[in-house]
Structure formats: structure tokens, C-alpha cells
Amino acid sequence: MHNKIELIKKLKAEKNAVILAHCYQNMEIDEVADFVGDSLYLSQQAAKTDADIIIFAGVFFMAQTAKILNPNKKILLPRTESGCLMADMVDYRQLMEFKSQHPNIPTVCYINSTAEVKSECDICCTSSNAIKIVASLNAPEILFLPDTYLGKWVEKQLGNVKVTTYPGYCPTHLRIKPEDIIEARKKYPEAEVLAHPECHQSVADLADYVGSTTGIMKHAANSNKKQFIIATEKGVVDRLTRDYKDKEFILIKDNIICPNMKWHTLDDIYNSLKNEQYEITVDEQIAQKALKCIDRMLEVSK
Ligand code: 13P
Numbered sequence: 001m002h003n004k005i006e007l008i009k010k011l012k013a014e015k016n017a018v019i020l021a022h023c024y025q026n027m028e029i030d031e032v033a034d035f036v037g038d039s040l041y042l043s044q045q046a047a048k049t050d051a052d053i054i055i056f057a058g059v060f061f062m063a064q065t066a067k068i069l070n071p072n073k074k075i076l077l078p079r080t081e082s083g084c085l086m087a088d089m090v091d092y093r094q095l096m097e098f099k100s101q102h103p104n105i106p107t108v109c110y111i112n113s114t115a116e117v118k119s120e121c122d123i124c125c126t127s128s129n130a131i132k133i134v135a136s137l138n139a140p141e142i143l144f145l146p147d148t149y150l151g152k153w154v155e156k157q158l159g160n161v162k163v164t165t166y167p168g169y170c171p172t173h174l175r176i177k178p179e180d181i182i183e184a185r186k187k188y189p190e191a192e193v194l195a196h197p198e199c200h201q202s203v204a205d206l207a208d209y210v211g212s213t214t215g216i217m218k219h220a221a222n223s224n225k226k227q228f229i230i231a232t233e234k235g236v237v238d239r240l241t242r243d244y245k246d247k248e249f250i251l252i253k254d255n256i257i258c259p260n261m262k263w264h265t266l267d268d269i270y271n272s273l274k275n276e277q278y279e280i281t282v283d284e285q286i287a288q289k290a291l292k293c294i295d296r297m298l299e300v301s302k
């Protein structure tokens with residue numbers, strides 16, 4: 001493995017490549033990644049890199065977003081199987097139908113969506129800036145897709161915007177049930193419960209803190225508590241356990257793993273760099289329209 005890490009680093013330098021990795025990746029990827037973080041952080045890094053090649057150790061929509069931000073760079077996804085089940089829940093036709101059922105209402109899409117969907121939305125958001133993005137529209141009502149739970153959580157936090165949501169969801173986060181939180185609290189009464197807003201509302205309502213991947217990690221780092229129950233993907237627990245040895249992090253239940261995020265291995269990253277595979281392309285017209293939606297988000301998030 002050590003040898004693979006050195007080979008990847010050498011190739012990266014030779015090809016002026018950068019590796020962006022989401023916090024849900026297998027931990028070995030961090031050894032070669034230039035930037036590790038949540039989807040907002042990674043899209044911000046993608047927007048400002050001067051590398052010629054971006055290897056995206058994440059899921060398809062993330063690599064596609066990087067391509068839209070960098071039409072002249074080579075964007076590579078090491079394993080084409082890495083899709084996002086939530087992003088796949090709404091396609092262009094379904095979006096247009098949803099919009100036609102609620103005409104003339106600003107439409108916000110979660111970054112977990114395809115380029116085609118982004119091309120017909122006013123602005124996109126991630127879980128870490130969703131409240132700020134929706135508030136920035138100054139509208140009494142918005143449409144939100146695909147994640148119904150993130151949308152409803154934003155509605156509750158803001159209190160003055162009606163959020164009409166599309167019925168999409170993350171199958172990984174929906175595995176967490178309110179009973180799991182109640183059980184975990186009984187077992188670890190001193191622990192703080194931190195949850196992602198992709199969780200069902202009944203779960204978010206029981207948490208001490210709800211936030212994005214980075215929000216959860218920052219909250220845990222700054223908290224005086226020593227024990228935490230983590231209601232999101234296992235990668236977050238793995239990194240917190242590695243980085244904060246004086247604290248204990250408990251994954252809410254065993255199977256909170258996004259299978260699509262776990263495809264990439266160091267071998268795949270090496271092959272991707274060496275053979276420059278698998279290149280992401282986006283139709284130019286769609287990309288131009290989707291770029292407006294992404295740029296608007298980056299502008300508001302500054
Ligand atoms: P964040 O990285 O924005 O927390 O989102 C989590 C996620 O599900 C990525 O697909």
C-alpha cells in the first residue's frame with residue numbers, strides 16, 4: 001500500500017493533478033488526497049484549482065459539478081459505478097413536471113442532482129449552506145429537490161418560507177430510525193447526538209445538533225463533551241476517531257454506509273491517474289445553464 005501511495009503522489013506531480021475526496025470515502029484515500037471535505041468544500045476547491053486534471057474520489061454528481069466549473073480541465077471519476085441514489089431519483093422530465101405543478105416558484109436543487117436538473121433550477125445548495133441559500137432568495141415559497149428531508153428541515157429552521165419538496169431521499173440516511181436515537185441515548189446518556197439533515201425529520205428532531213458533514217465534524221471538535229453518537233455515514237465516524245483521540249464517536253448503527261461512496265480504492269485512483277480514466281463530459285449547452293445555478297450558490301456562500 002505504501003508503494004501505491006508513493007506511485008500516486010509521483011504521478012500526481014508529473015501530471016499536475018489534484019485529488020478531491022469526500023469524507024465518506026474509504027480512509028486510505030485520505031493518504032493521497034489534496035483536499036478532503038464535504039460537498040460544498042470540494043466544489044469550492046474544484047472552482048479554484050489550477051491543476052490540469054481533477055480526480056474526484058466521490059460520487060458522479062460531484063465529478064460532474066467539477067466539470068461544469070472547469071470545462072477545459074480533465075475531470076476523472078475512478079469508478080463509474082459511483083452514482084448517488086438520491087440524485088438518480090429526479091431526472092429532467094420529472095423536474096419539469098414538478099415545476100409545472102407549481103408554476104412561477106423559485107426552484108432550489110440540492111447539489112446531489114444531475115447537470116440536466118441543475119440546468120433548469122435557479123440555484124443549488126449543499127447541506128452546509130441550504131438555509132443561507134433559501135433565505136437569499138427572499139421568496140415566500142420555494143420548490144426544493146430532490147431531498148424532501150433536507151428541504152423540510154430548512155423550512156423548519158427558517159420558519160417564514162414555505163418549502164414544497166420533491167419526494168426524493170437518501171436511502172443510507174433513511175436507515176436511521178428515531179428508535180435508534182432513543183436506544184442510543186439510553187445506552188450512552190452522556191453523549192451528544194449529531195445528525196445530518198438528510199435524516200428523516202423524526203430523527204433530526206431528536207438530535208442535539210443537525211448539520212452537514214463538516215458541520216458535524218466541527219461541532220464535535222469544539223464541543224466540551226467526550227462522547228458522541230453520530231447519525232450519518234460511517235466515514236465521518238472513521239475520520240473523527242482518527243483525528244480526536246481523546247473523544248469517543250459511536251456510529252448510530254452498523255450499516256450506515258453509502259455503498260456508492262466506497263467503490264474507490266487506492267488501486268482505482270492509481271489506474272485513474274495512469275490511464276486518465278474515466279473522463280466526465282457534459283453537454284455544452286446544459287453545462288452553461290447548470291453553471292449559473294452552481295455559480296450563484298458559490299457567490300452566496302462566500
Ligand atoms: P455533505 O457533504 O454536503 O454533508 O453531503 C453529504 C452527502 O450525502 C453527499 O452526498
Ligand code: SF4
Pocket residue numbers: 059083084085086087112170171172173198233258259260261
Ligand atoms: Fe447520495 Fe446518500 Fe450516498 Fe450521499 S449518502 S452520495 S445522498 S446515496
